Amino acid sequence: MTDPLLVADLSESQLLSRIFPLLPHGQATIVGPGDDAAVVRAPDGRFVVSTDVLVENHHFRRAWSSGYDVGWRAAMQNLADCAAMGARTTSLVVALVIPPSLEVEWVTDLARGLADACALHGAAVVGGDLSGGENVVVAVTVHGDLEGRGPVLRSGARPGDVLAHAGVLGRSAAGLALLEADRSAVSPGLVESFLRPAPPLDSGVDAAVAGATAMLDVSDGLLRDAGRIAAASGVVLDLEDPYVVLAGDVAALQPACEELGTDPLSWLLTGGEDHGMLATFPEGVQLPQGFRAIGRVKGTVVETSDRQTWTGSIPESPMTVMVCGAAPTVDGPGWDHFAG
Structure with a gap:
């Protein structure tokens, strides 16, 4: 049997x-990989830009994840950031740190994962950088086109708006928990949700067209990310009963809950990396296909010299995110890169 080709051999x-x-070219690409920089069309006159990283043994483990899995995840989490602004992704640039002992096939599999995720949404991978290091690091910068629309910010939610979500919740976190417990066979679908998330990226543009007032993708957990909209908009959000409005996700999580003895609310409210779209819409607007109403914007934060008060029908003790009018009954607000 021939020894596998390693990065150090090339x-x-x-x-x-x-x-x-292996990389898709994309319709917006004028100059792709091979020169000092790429050239990408920006017909709107503006472009959306964001960046994110995946770090080995922090965001993924090679024991669980193939190169394809890591490439797919790296693309999808960046595509979701762009979609959450109401933009369509045009291009990505990828900086890759790899150890010399890594098999070349793992690296080309990563490129295939990137390529397939991007091609699915018409985006190109137009260049990047390559460096050696002790662990794999994948850093992606994404660019998007607003197509003449205004960007949908986190700061536009207003009292009376409907809070809605497109995609799934809690499934990536449940899949990670199963992997960590060596119970991946219990629910391969949940494990797949962690390894290869499939957010509804078109829903971001659909929400913008429908008049969404605020939006982001749920990368760090529903409570934490809803809190970011609340803080940016100066409002309080009130989620409806998760067992009712998120019933489909509760059912999907049940096998893992029974196996690991976990309350589904923990994953639903604090589990991240499903990358669904969380948005607010004016009352009376027909929600775009795929969105479900999960709560309301109940009041406005009023800053005073010594404390915060609220306008609207809300409790005296201020919280930016409530569940059925009360404090959430789960531990922790969601994922934090430094607090864990």
């Missing part, structure tokens, strides 16, 4: 020559 140019042919 020069940088040789490795790149295996990666470039």
Whole structure:
């Protein structure tokens, strides 16, 4: 049996020559990989830009994740950031740190994962950087086109708006928990949700067209990310009964809950990395296909010299996010990169 080809066996140019042919070109690309920089059309006159990283043993483990899985996740979490602004992704640039002992096939699988996720949404991978290091790091910068629309910010929610969500909740967190407990066979679908999330990216543009007042993607948990909309908008959000409005997700989580003895609310409210769209819409607006109403904007935060008070029908003790008018009954607000 032939030993696998390692990164250390190839020069940088040789490795790149295996990666470039796998990457999608995209309709907005004028100059792709191979020069000092790419050139991408921006017909709107503006472009949306965001960046994110995946770090080995922090965001993924090679024991669980194939190169394809990591490439897919790296693309999807960035595509979701762009979609949450109401934009369509045009291009990505990818910086990759890899150890010399890594198999070349793992790296080309990562490129295939990136390519398939991007091609699914008409986006290109137009370049990046390659470096050696002790662990795998994938840093992606995404660019998007607003197509003449205004960006949908986190700061536009207003009292009376409907809070709605498109996509799934809690499934990526449940899949991670199953992997950590070595129980992945209990629910392969949940594990797949962690390894290869499939957010409804078109819903971001649909929400913008429908008049969404605020939006983001749920990457760090529903409570934490809803709190970001609340803080940016100066309002309080009140979620309806999760067992009712999120009944489909509760049912999907049940096998893992029974196996691990976990309350589904923990994953539903604090589990991240499903990358669904969380948005607010004016009352009376027909929600775009795929969105479900899960709560309301109940009041406005009023800053005073010594405390916060609220306008609207809300409790005296201020909270930016409530569940059925009360404090959430789960531990922790969601994922934090430094607090864990």
